[in-house]
Amino acid sequence: MNCTRSKRDDSRMSDSNSSVILQCMSCLHVFGSALSLAEHKRQSQDCQTEEEAVLCGEAEKVEWADIKCEIKEEEEEEIAEEEKEDFCCCEKSPVKVPVKTTAQSEALQLLKTDLPHPNREEREARVNDIVQSTDLTNDQVNEHFPLCSVGGKSFKGKEALKIHEKTHLPKDSEFKKPKRPCPYCRVKQTKLMRHLLQKHYDEDDVIALKAANGTEKKAISRAIRKRGIFLENQRQYLEAKEPVYQAMRRGKDKKYCPGCDGFYNRSSFGRHEVKCKGITSLDPSALKITQKYQNQLKAKQAVSRSKKTRANDKDCFYLCSVCGESFKGTSAVKNHEKTHLSGDGEEDGVDSLEEIPEEKRFQWSTADTDLVLKEFEEYITGASEICLPGKQDLLRFRQRHQLKCTWMQIRSKIMNESSKTRRKSQIECPNSSEMAIGKESESEMSSEILIDEGAMKNRRVLSSKVPKGLNHSARMKWSKENTELICREFEEYITAPKGMRLPRKSEVINFLQRYPMECSHVQIRTKIMNELKTARMKAKRTSRIANAQARLVQREEGGSLSEQDASNLPNDEGAMKNRRVLSSKVPKGLNHSARMKWSKENTELICREFEEYITAPKGMRLPRKSEVINFLQRHPMECSHVQIRTKIMNELKTARMKAKGTSRSANAQARLVQREEGGSLSEQDFLPGDISSAENGEVRKEKTSSAESQ
DNA sequence: GCAACTCCCCAATTATTGGA
DNA sequence: TCCAATAATTGGGGAGTTGC
Structure with missing residues (x-):
């Protein structure tokens, strides 16, 4: 599918001022007029049967050459290859000695056989040996083998030395590998x-890539990479109507090679020109691929839009070949399947067990x-700066103790134990949760357990289900x-x-209106949530270090921390929770079409079955999903089960309202009696009995007026 | 009054990414 | 290849509100 072009064609292309650009679908070269394209086809046998494509109507503004590129790695590869071929003493070498x-000649050849030399001395x-045995001077020999001024290594040419010298550059000026656009999903990676x-992995090229080895593999990966770059350039070009690579490689002194549609450093262009075989680097089917993946992308976006209704997603899932669990995409199931493998590729949990x-x-x-608690104490207590042990540690632990579980499960166990420890420390010492580091600080903590809303939440046994x-x-x-x-x-x-x-x-949407971003309010909220987590983690770490330092000082001085120091620790979570301002928004239309009609029998059955939850004081959780399903x-x-849960919730509400009403009427009666007796009531008498204590100070917008009137 | 709904919070968990 | 960081998702749960 390759086609060569004459210089006449190139000049015609660049001089074109027509309003339409035509592209040869075979070699992807662009022509300013139908005439030049026809001439190109006549000259190139391979391109005769292919169709042409109209690309853009603004030819005068665009240099097609600007949207094609070569990549840095290739340049380096090429340089390396050329260095291999064009040895410093060859005719093409810029340094001719x-x-x-x-x-x-033989002496020099001998010297270069084992380049680069490991050190300056050698x-x-x-x-010196060569200088003594031949008539060559030191300079003549050194010119052949440039020397690194830092490491003392000598190299076969200046270019090779230049590449090596990059390794000595300070970090911020070091070359950073650029991201490459994926030809399939267009995400830069x-x-x-x-x-x-x-x-x-299910794409043909990727399958071929996996199967290939050595040179072939390199060739395939290079082709995929180039296609991605080309598609990205093409997309940007078609959308933005401006030279893309100018924007992507601003400031780089590149020169376009019409022979291979590549870009090369101006300094190395001459060398490339000699070597260039006129083979286009672009995939001839690129335009078709664009169309294909544009359609796929549209389909994906459509799915994403309808994702809100999760029911839709249930229709397309993939099953794990090992455990049968379902996943939304092929990549998700593939990643999941990895969890069944241990590091060496064997099925996890089976490597040494029957x-x-x-x-x-x-x-x-x-x-x-x-065993886990003992082995990974530092991670569980938070004494370690690292959150979790590494996979290898976990695998060794599993091997040592012959556990019939996966390393992931051990990790989860550690995480759960760690979480449990944290919660425990919070209950034991709500004002200084960060004190729970090591046994010393634990002993200093108060043993008083406060059962508030937060503590009740800790009783929650979390679902074992995973997303x-x-x-x-x-x-x-x-x-x-x-x-x-x-x-x-x-902030x-x-x-x-x-x-x-x-x-x-509403706040996030307002922010989005002021600062338009290509994301949803949910994503911003997630971002804030994650930033919050990070900030808290950092604060926690700082607090830990400060505490450790304080303990150290304390030990050295033999004294103890003052109460004031202890009070500087974070506030009680429960108290902070009370500051929560609840939403005033209203539901947008309820679905009453499938409204449940509870029979007296079923209501009684539910009330009897879940009595403990219905009569429980505020703060207690509702029955779990599994309990309801059972x-x-x-x-x-x-x-x-959701309807039953709602039923229980509503029964609970009713019971509490009744209790409140009973309490109020009792209070009213008490007040009446007191008034009759000529006494006065204390403030406590006006509170709704046990409910007030159970509420534990929760600030709520109570409709006191309406309740009073009732 | 009741069932259902929306909005929100939270902790756990997973997937993905990029650096070492 | 490992690992930490990051982004996203999930399920459990609570409070307030709506409309039949």
């Missing part, structure tokens, strides 16, 4: 090959839990500027103590 005799010794293998756990969920025995495949197709890339903007705008929320709410939807299995009803 006349070699007078065969002996001199090199000097070798050069630092590690394009890994991305391809993970996300697009039995495979029947249940995916591992049942931790007390003995095994103790089935996240949609990362539209994963947000936060720029530094936007991150700063969000942090500045929502009060990010720096707020635990328990404070996040900004409202109930439904025992007592089949034509309703969902």
